[in-house]
Amino acid sequence: xxxxxxxxxxxxxxxxxxxxxxxxxxxxxxxxxxxxxxxxxxxxxxxxxxxxxxxxxxxxxxxxxxxxxxxxxxxxxxxxxxxxxxxxxxxxxxxxxxxxxxxxxxxxxxxxxxxxxxxxxxxxxxxxxxxxxxxxxxxxxxxxxxxxxxxxxxxxxxxxxxxxxxxxxxxxxxxxxxxxxxxxxxxxxxxxxxxxxxxxxxxxxxxxxxxxxxx
Amino acid sequence: xxxxxxxxxxxxxxxxxxxxxxxxxxxxxxxxxxxxxxxxxxxxxxxxxxxxxxxxxxxxxxxxxxxxxxxxxxxxxxxxxxxxxxxxxxxxxxxxxxxxxxxxxxxxxxxxxxxxxxxxxxxxxxxxxxxxxxxxxxxxxxxxxxxxxxxxxxxxxxxxxxxxxxxxxxxxxxxxxxxxxxxxxxxxxxxxxxxxxxxxxxxxxxxxxxxxxxx
Numbered sequence: 001x002x003x004x005x006x007x008x009x010x011x012x013x014x015x016x017x018x019x020x021x022x023x024x025x026x027x028x029x030x031x032x033x034x035x036x037x038x039x040x041x042x043x044x045x046x047x048x049x050x051x052x053x054x055x056x057x058x059x060x061x062x063x064x065x066x067x068x069x070x071x072x073x074x075x076x077x078x079x080x081x082x083x084x085x086x087x088x089x090x091x092x093x094x095x096x097x098x099x100x101x102x103x104x105x106x107x108x109x110x111x112x113x114x115x116x117x118x119x120x121x122x123x124x125x126x127x128x129x130x131x132x133x134x135x136x137x138x139x140x141x142x143x144x145x146x147x148x149x150x151x152x153x154x155x156x157x158x159x160x161x162x163x164x165x166x167x168x169x170x171x172x173x174x175x176x177x178x179x180x181x182x183x184x185x186x187x188x189x190x191x192x193x194x195x196x197x198x199x200x201x202x203x204x205x206x207x208x209x210x211x212x213x214x215x
Numbered sequence: 216x217x218x219x220x221x222x223x224x225x226x227x228x229x230x231x232x233x234x235x236x237x238x239x240x241x242x243x244x245x246x247x248x249x250x251x252x253x254x255x256x257x258x259x260x261x262x263x264x265x266x267x268x269x270x271x272x273x274x275x276x277x278x279x280x281x282x283x284x285x286x287x288x289x290x291x292x293x294x295x296x297x298x299x300x301x302x303x304x305x306x307x308x309x310x311x312x313x314x315x316x317x318x319x320x321x322x323x324x325x326x327x328x329x330x331x332x333x334x335x336x337x338x339x340x341x342x343x344x345x346x347x348x349x350x351x352x353x354x355x356x357x358x359x360x361x362x363x364x365x366x367x368x369x370x371x372x373x374x375x376x377x378x379x380x381x382x383x384x385x386x387x388x389x390x391x392x393x394x395x396x397x398x399x400x401x402x403x404x405x406x407x408x409x410x411x412x413x414x415x416x417x418x419x420x421x422x423x424x425x426x427x428x429x430x
Contacts, residue, residue, distance in 0.1 A: 012420070013416050016412040019415075020411070079415055083418075085418040085421070087414070094316070095309070099410060110411075149417060149421070172421045172425070173418070179317065189421055189424065196317065197228060198408045200231040200234075200294055200296070202388045202390055202404065203324070204293075204294050206300070206364065206387045207300075209387070209404065
């Protein structure tokens with residue numbers, strides 16, 4: 001199934017959030033939801049939501065709203081969630097542990113299936129059922145287990161080396177949590193999950209809202 | 216200093232990333248940088264970078280590029296980084312530990328100054344110099360220490376309760392790491408730092424690029 005839709009990056013980042021809310025509604029057996037209700041839950045403008053969802057055709061009905069299960073199915077299709085993506089995590093520190101525990105939430109869409117660390121004290125220990133492996137097992141694991149995503153949770157000083165090893169192992173995408181800008185070849189997709197960025201943009205909005213209140 | 220600039224949310228999220236790269240350049244005593252060079256480092260289109268930075272006036276010079284230190288100063292001004300924002304972190308698990316260790320990178324812009332947890336086994340322990348406090352100390356700490364940001368790193372099932380307590384304590388903004396959609400009053404800003412979202416959007420692009428290669 002080929003998709004030729006041009007969906008903006010911002011929309012792609014919002015779709016999994018829509019999906020999360022819709023799944024919660026589906027579990028509670030709610031059958032339809034309006035853009036107003038979604039907007040309230042997500043702190044987003046209902047017009048923005050209607051615009052985002054219009055990318056995928058007209059499936060909201062005026063005055064009735066969206067069919068929850070149909071919308072879930074549609075978003076899963078767009079995000080290719082019926083394919084399972086395997087991920088390797090490198091860096092079995094506190095953040096690595098925390099992320100492995102997310103495996104439960106990821107369900108069958110993305111699964112961390114291998115964990116690596118350079119430290120002899122960590123190799124052989126278990127995190128959420130996965131045994132921490134030495135770095136020299138990385139390449140064969142990625143190739144044998146069809147792993148396409150690498151998650152970097154090592155210190156900033158080590159991150160570029162790990163990225164290089166992932167690239168050499170033939171990975172397609174990297175999610176980098178280390179506070180460092182990494183260089184990878186053009187055909188490897190890299191996303192930076194930067195805690196600092198999140199905090200600074202939050203601080204920006206808080207300050208802005210305070211200034212607006214004081215006017 | 217009042218700012219009436221309309222800056223899109225996507226740009227606000229990119230500015231701290233620009234700042235990170237610029238700080239790295241400044242440390243290496245690089246004085247000017249072109250949008251091409253920034254684009255390469257950040258995997259962004261140079262035209263996009265010029266557009267983002269044009270929000271703040273014309274300070275790039277054709278053929279020469281941007282003055283690194285001037286751009287740093289300008290972005291710091293826009294993000295109000297000369298104000299220090301204090302943050303409280305709730306949930307002293309693996310993720311909480313990992314985030315406290317980021318304090319070093321945050322420097323004087325945002326500082327986690329207090330950590331809380333409900334578990335008696337964690338109360339009194341130290342994380343990166345901060346003593347974990349019981350939940351009933353939350354409200355007075357927020358008020359006494361002028362804390363304006365709450366960081367939620369508790370399990371999903373506890374997150375709404377913690378958000379309610381933060382709101383009752385008069386917090387201005389929340390950064391939520393729990394995989395749950397939280398409800399807060401309109402005057403409280405909430406950002407969701409969702410690992411699942413990051414991974415799913417990465418998976419989307421990998422799949423899309425694979426399909427494009429196969430065409």
